[in-house]
Amino acid sequence: MRQYVVYTRVSTKEQGRSGLGLEAQERDIELFLTNYSEVPWEIAGTFRDVQSGGDDDRPQLRAALELCRRSGAELLVAKLDRLSRKVAFIAQLMDDPKLRLRVATMPQADKFQLHIYAALAEQERDFISARTKTALKAAKARGKALGGLRDTTMRRNAAIQQKAVSEAQILLQIIGPMRDAGQTLEAIAAALDRMEVATSRGGKWTAKQVSRVLARSRS
Template sequence: MKNVVAYLRVSTGKQERSGLGLEAQRDYITTAAKQNGWNIVAEFVEAVSGTVNPADRPECSDALGACKEHDAYLVVAKLDRLSRDVEHVAGLMKRVEVKVATMPNADNFALHLFAALAQQEREFIVQRTKDALDALKQRADDGCDESVAKINRRTQALEKGQGVATGREGKATKAAMAKAVTFNASVKPHVEACLYNKCTTLQAVADCLNTKGIRTSRGSIWNPTAVRRLMLALDLPFPKSE
């Protein structure tokens, strides 16, 4: 039975506190150990960005030390738990034999190929994200032409008195509605940017808008209720999980 040292990594402290991702990684490693006759002699858990060189991570360094002490493999659930940087992975493989729970029979050559593909995909994702955020920022800077067009159509409808009272009260109502439509349209690109940045709850969107310095039409900070009303008014749903 071959000794192995398990290394688990999450990207944020919040994920570490919630256990999100760690349990799945542990299950992968435990299952692979049973199937391949590995004896897990130690486990190391770390909350750190995958961009940091594994050699510079405290827990990973301790895991490498444990591998040397126990003459063990280093085991991770998936290769990206080590790194998506092919140089980082290659450097680590010079120091210890690496096993990946989701592909336990892969040799160093195969792992190098997977690391190269993962790095390329990461670069594609970074570029796609940058392009999309630049486009959203441009829409925000331009005042979102599409939303402005909607404002004009709604304002024209208001001016014709469609669906509102007449007289002084009607004018006040039309003015308030036009102001609300204008404000919502100005905020829409920022909400879209928050959603694109994987804000998946009302509170997350509120925090995102507050961080940007955006305030409600009344000058207050955003809360989940205000965000819900805004998203309903703009007909903006949360993106579906992949």
């Protein structure tokens, strides 16, 4: 009779409590047993860790491996990354003469094929990690550039505002006495044009512009 030791793993305590990921692993294992396993078969033990696949020192995995070595049962996992994310660790297990490994989602794969798959999966993870770091670095650089642009714009706007206030203080020496004398904003604007006092943009004076100068002078 074919014997299996079933091992499943999820990465976080939240996944362990909620069952996220576990149902999929159990379904794949059931599909393997129903469609691909020799018959009759039995489950010699079931073990589960709630721990990262990057950490190979897992208590339930150790127990599962010990039972396999002791009983001669095959270690059955749903996917290779449930066993480990490190190709060196998987290769070490496959080199153990007392262990036999079976992956439910690759029911016909032999040791050589599993080794190749583990190496390719690790290479892909390394590439994704490098790509993510590069993207984050680029995003940070863009953020600095945008931040620098915003700072430059703010400094320019502040300089423009300060220049307007300074000009208003000078113009107030002319506009102030006329306003104190009861002149209307329209009359002051006309007087400034007659004196050929230029506006900040070089245009004609209006009552609204005179009002702005008075407001800036009080800033």
